[in-house]
Amino acid sequence: MSSRRSSRSSVSEEEINELISKLQSLLPNSRRRGANQSLHREVDDLSDRLSDLMAGMDHNSPGAEIIRSLLR
Incomplete structure (x- = not known):
C-alpha cells in the first residue's frame, strides 16, 4: 500500500485487501x-x-456503510 493511500483513508488496509x-x-x-x-x-x-x-x-455516512457492507 502506498503511504498516500493509508494516510488519507478511513478504510482499513485489511478491508482493501479483502476487496482486492x-x-x-x-x-x-x-x-x-x-x-x-x-x-x-x-x-x-x-x-x-x-x-x-x-x-x-x-x-x-450511509454511503460509507454501504461500501463497508460490500467489502464483507
Missing part, C-alpha cells in the same frame, strides 16, 4: 504474465479510487 481478493476472484484467471501484471495494476487502481472515495466521506 474479492475482485481477483471475480475476474477470470490468465496464464499470461503480462495479463496478470495488468490485472494487478487494475486492482491497485480500483483500490486507490475506493480509498479516495472513502477518504472524502464521513466515516458514519
Whole structure:
C-alpha cells in the first residue's frame, strides 16, 4: 500500500485487501504474465479510487456503510 493511500483513508488496509481478493476472484484467471501484471495494476487502481472515495466521506455516512457492507 502506498503511504498516500493509508494516510488519507478511513478504510482499513485489511478491508482493501479483502476487496482486492474479492475482485481477483471475480475476474477470470490468465496464464499470461503480462495479463496478470495488468490485472494487478487494475486492482491497485480500483483500490486507490475506493480509498479516495472513502477518504472524502464521513466515516458514519450511509454511503460509507454501504461500501463497508460490500467489502464483507
